[in-house]
Amino acid sequence: MAKDFEGQWDFLPVALDLKNKACLVLGDGEQAARKSELLLKAGANVRLVVASPESEALEELGEARAVSFICSPYESSMLDDVSIVVAASDNPELNALVARHCQEKHLPVNVVENPALSSFIFPSIIDRHPVLVSVSSSGDAPVLTRLLRNRLESTIPHGVGRLAELAAKYRGAVKAKFQHINQRRKFWEQTLEGAIADLVYAGRMDKADKLIQESLEKIDVDARGEVYLVGAGPGDTDLLTFRALRLMRQADVVLYDRLVSPAILDLVRRDAKKINVGKARSNHTLPQGEINQLLIDLAKKGNRVLRLKGGDPFIFGRGGEEIDRLADADIPFQVVPGITAAAGCASYSGIPLTHRDYSQSVRFVTGHLKNDTCDLPWNEFVQEHQTLVFYMGLVGLPIIAEQLMAHGMRKDMPIALISRGTLPDQKVLTGTLEDITGKVENNEVHGPTIIIIGDVVRLREKLDWMN
Template sequence: MDAPLFPLFADLNGRAVLVVGGGTVAARKVEALLDAGARPRVGAPRLVPALQALADAGRIDWLRGAFSPRWLDSGIWLVVAATDAAAVNRAVADAADARRLFVNVVDDARLSRFHVPAVVERGPLRIAISTGGAAPMVARHVRRRLETLFDSAWGQLTELIGRRRDGIRAHFTDLAARRRFFDHLLDGPVLDLLRRRRPAEAEAALQQAMADTPPAAAGSVVLVGAGAGNPDQLTLAALRALNQADVILHDRLVGAGVLRLARRDAERIAVGKSARGPSTSQEQIHALMLEHARAGRRVVRLKGGDAFVFGRGGEELQFLRAHGIAYEVIPGITAALACAAHAGIPLTHRDHAQQLRLVTAHCRDSLDTLDWPALAAPRQTLVFYMGVAALARIQARLLEAGLPAATPFALVENGSRSDQRVVSGTLRQLADSALRHDVRSPALLILGDVAALATDLHWFGAAPLPAADDAPSPSLPTPPTTLADAA
């Protein structure tokens, strides 16, 4: 996969931009460049009437004739190839590349070094949407959606804040305080007054907001559940916390897609735990929360799944309370719910399961403390977290406790993510099937009659993979280390 484009807004005011081509497409490009204050030079043997009129009015410079690489040698900042001749467009692109000039070749993403996005304009506020040239119609559709969300008042608000920018910066010298002011401002009456065409009152409300903004708040910590990894399933409260965070302490299994939704300038600190490889102790996590909160920062403790389901959220709140740090909790979709839903498995079903048990199996000691006869009871669903490395032991203990060997299971790897896999079978095939399909963490084990429904009800990703053909005996050895620990 190609690297993503770097988003960039270019200041072309008074700068020369070469447009090669004299047709209607070139005319549209020239119009946009003139709006940006650029000085277009249009190279073509002939011009359509709209371009000819601009040339006659002295608004563009016309380079009459066939394309010549020399056109790029006289102070050009940017190049657009907009002819209907592929060979000419390629020659323009090659000449621009040789001179390290950014070039856009209309309708040819492969030759382009920059792309012109779809734009929503509200005065100085400009929202640009790009697909990297892959699907312009998608960008146009997104633009139409955004047009309905941002009315003209947003442009007026941007202009108002721009006029007051120096005063705001002088009043709020601390960056964190300035952010709090803007949060306070944008939730206040200013935007509504602008919508009602009352600009003087809007400006007075902004001035009042500067006076009313509370003093710098003490630091705080928000425990945020990030869900199973699919960024689409973050709650609105979680998204808001990520956009207000100064520091984000995130677990190993929090996906990159979730972190990309956070404020760009927030400090990100990985504090994941792992049985194999680098790991951060719980005491170190506590110390980091305390250090940053006492420095007045808004800390987001970002956890996979839900902070209160095998996430040590309770321990962290106890620590924060003992040290007088303000906190709040934003729940997330725990892995049992997310993985089961994306595998098409109802965790309860009146024909199959009236009880649900969530079990952690991250170490041998935790397995030894479980009530295995109770886990082997009929008409219930078992969900094992962090159990990939212990599948053989889980299988053996359940069989010893009397759970039938024909009990269905489903292993959901990377549940809710684009690379989700599901392996299904029966308890007697469990560990062998995991080895056969090289199941790795993060993966969740679901046991019970409802697990069989994954075969018929799956809707997300590929169909479940079959279990191993040859079922192992109940007394299985511990799986080799090819199965990664999910801790």
């Protein structure tokens, strides 16, 4: 079955080799001049179809040896031996005609300020040659693209191009020194972010060159893999920690749960292998024991393994079990906490888990009742000025409400169900212990769901900052 991808792109960002290739540009205004300059920077031979080569906008291009002017009306035969075409004339009908001819010949064409007629567009470019960074809004928001480019310009060092050239110089030597790809990655990560990079940015290339030679002679990179146990938070990408994001972009293999949102998974390194090990009620994609062993096996092969979990890995995430097995197998690991679902969902719903007037303690409870039993310390849950948070409690909600009332909790105790908390389609259903089960039956509530019980729920109407 074909896979449907969320958030499909209008254009695919690519890099074209146009060195010494003929490119056709129509127009004699500023747009034609700017596009021609970009093509010349890529080493192309530009043919400009113009009314007159004396155009002020094209004055500087007249001195470029790789530019030839064609002072005649456009004909389709001009497309016969070119690689790409840019239609930048001030005649919309002519631009549309050129686009149609290019489509018939399967030639890439850009019609300026008309993405609908274009098969490719020019992104906004940050030039740190040989490093090029492109920013695009698919032609829909050029001002936003420019603002983003300006912001990135200020964060990307001007010397990063020199750093790329140094890395290219020693690429073969590094490959010969380190046989395993993960050793090479670790070496380059240390090199490109350490003292050598600082020397390059300062323009001290001779010293940087000497230091990288010394590093190659002395450094010994461990070929063993490592496991990153990372909390992905409740779903909103803005709630990820900086450390989590950094490790997500380093991992070679990713084992993720069903509670990890697609938007967060998109932030993982593009070429990393992704394995869904998510567990739903009565549907375990991979049993926990096999997950533990898979982490060990992948790390022993030298992989940097990202174990990505929704919320926090140490709160009903079985993270403790996984690193216990890793420790037994002598596998290096790191743990990155995440914003737990209780904190995230409560905050995005306007429900403080504690409040001096309503609740002085909060208790997290798993609502996944094994075999539909109610073997929980219900008496301990029935306390004044306490907030209860049940994870995975949607299916067991009738039992939870029934047992709490049976053990003395008042029937009008406020309760909130938060479905898909912190995500754009978050849904909050409130009620009381007595009526919440009926409300769920009359409303569509889907997991994952957090249940909050306590007088703090009364504050939601006043403090619901998301609406």
